[in-house]
Amino acid sequence: MLFGKAWRKEDLVVRGARVLDPAEGLDSACDVRIDRGVIAQVGTEVDSNGHRVVDGRGLVLAPAFVDPHVHLRVPGGEDEETIASGTAAAAAGGYCAILAMPNTDPVVDSAAVLGSLIEDAKAEAQVPVGFLAAITRGQDGAELTEMAELADQGAAGFTDDGRPLVAPSLMRRALQYHAITGRRLALHCEEPTLSRGGQMHEGAVSAELGFTGYPSVAESVMVERDLSLAAYEDAPLHLLHLSARESVEALRAAQAKGVRATGEVTPHHLCLTDEAVRSLDSNLKMNPPLRSADDRTALIEGLRDGTIGSIATDHAPHARHEKEVPFEAAPFGVTGLETAFAALYTSLVEPGLLPLETLLERMSTGPAKAYGLEPPRIAVGALANLVLLDTRETWRVEEDSFRSRSANSWLLGQTLNGRVKLTVAAGRVAYAA
């Protein structure tokens, strides 16, 4: 389900880092040796065997990150991102694998389009990529795609992300039919008549600024509907980019009743609230919108208690001229691959809102499991998918520092703590600072 260039596997030793793999119960200062891309030894005084040695003293070595929600914009939006640039950005952000969304031009709704993307990924991907295919043809919400053929071709899952599945009957059919593929169905929950024209969260800030509101209930009514249908069909599902307290509460209640539902949340929803929109900066416009402080609290709590198992950037590159317009005219979406860890470390871990271990787990094991991928782990015999982090380094997010083709980051000009120093993806050094 993941595709990338067949890079030469590497030999490497990382010495003296704090090796932290919450899923493996590992937290100790030691060395990790990689032989031909596979973790060969974890321990003290590991023989370098003539391998290249990286000094990890004072740094954290963790399983590399998995981003389950990236817009690579290909085909059709190559001016904004490509497989090469998007995966280079992912590598710089500490990711060893990413999943790309199918809302492209044309939509990834046929084996032909998917096949050509897989070929491109084999030629240019810096880290392995999985491609989600659409649930409905053209993402029009009318006819199901040929899911079995798409799965055989290598689709990592199915989603109409960017658009909601409006008709409940179609949602039910998708839940029923996709089960034969064994792949995950991922839902963008938005009731379009409630969100119509919405520019930002509906609340005191939108009332003051005059923006048409996009109420949190537009998300949560669809979350509740989809969870009810999933319970009825006893089918698993994954909820994309949750933003509202009511959505988190509905997911928690459904999980308690045994519904096999997972959820994800973005760094921007975890770090910001609708107050930020007062600046009218178009890089603060995204769907779903930044919500209230209470919603943010609920998202952090949901992430901490495991209701929400994944952090997803929803990396959505946009051309500069598309965002250099009044807020109301700007498209939804912000980038995030290269800043996710630092933003969350600065905004959640340092203030004590989230333990580092939980952050690492939700950026790696959580999303991998949500889509049935092999989770990155630090264990002898595992393919090396590692990230080396300096939690003491401070850096400023600059427009020209991105490997992504787009710079529509909500963090431009801001100073963050925590930096990715090295990313090993599928046994190869994909990024070194």
Add this chain to the structure above:
Amino acid sequence: MGEIHVMREGFLPPRQPPRRHLISIGDLEREDVDRLLATAQTFSRSLEREVKKLPTLRGRTVVNVFYESSTRTSSSFELAAKRLSADTMSIKAAGSSVDKGESLKDTALTLGAYDPDVIVIRHPQIGAPQLVARYTDAHVVNAGDGKHQHPTQALLDLYTIQSELGRIEGVHVAIVGDVLHSRVARSNVQALTLMGAQVTLVGPPPLIPRGIEVLGCEVSHEIGAIADADVVYVLRMQQERMAEGANYVPSLREYTERWGVTPERLRPGQKVMHPGPMNRGVEIDPRVADAPDALIEAQVRAGLVVRMAVLYDLLTTGPVPVEAVEPLEVA
């Protein structure tokens, strides 16, 4: 003697440098509003002279860019600039490069190349004035951006209330109608509360934005709530902003029946204001619009002097020049 005091206020230099832009009422402090209203009053006296033009802004350039139709705002900005001897240029979206798909950024860069001192902009999208401010060196005045702000309207409304009632502090203003789609309402709630007035918003529940109370106003869905107000401020039903089938109200007939401002719903002496253009017979009964207690024409007159004051305030830091005003008369 009080009158002289007010005049003298206009001669005082501002206590802090004037704001570079006027984009939102939120940009202003109370003392900024006091200064602007005093300056406007000074100008209103100068307009009583036979020759109404003042040399104050000679050599300055004011560009008006209107992306939405407007009669009173565009004409009063243009006349305000001319009364102050500034060179003016007015650009409407229709017939300009905007028709050819030029972006607002490029239009701003193009106009900025002429080094205008002030760009007055009206635009249907929230945030357009900030964008122009970012890409030009001009002082930017927001003449209305989407449903966000219309600060000069609020200032002229304050001026009108002050002129007619002698004060703003403690005055109770009921703003009636389609608050949801109204930039005038947003600017007025902020401006009135800033100046110590009491504000009650009255209208059908779907047309009152959720959470608006944080601005410090009361909300009522009953038209009877206007009874206590000193000023009833009637908003236009913005039918052009209402999407088909949005069902904010079931019908204009029911709206008028329930929330229309009629003579029967007013007390004698209650002042009535409206930002225009009016839908007579919808939100305001024609008899109310034409009654002596209606301040609607006074608002238009105030628009000219307030916009003169805004342009003056943005472009100068010193006192109003002596030649700009009538000689003092001690009453």
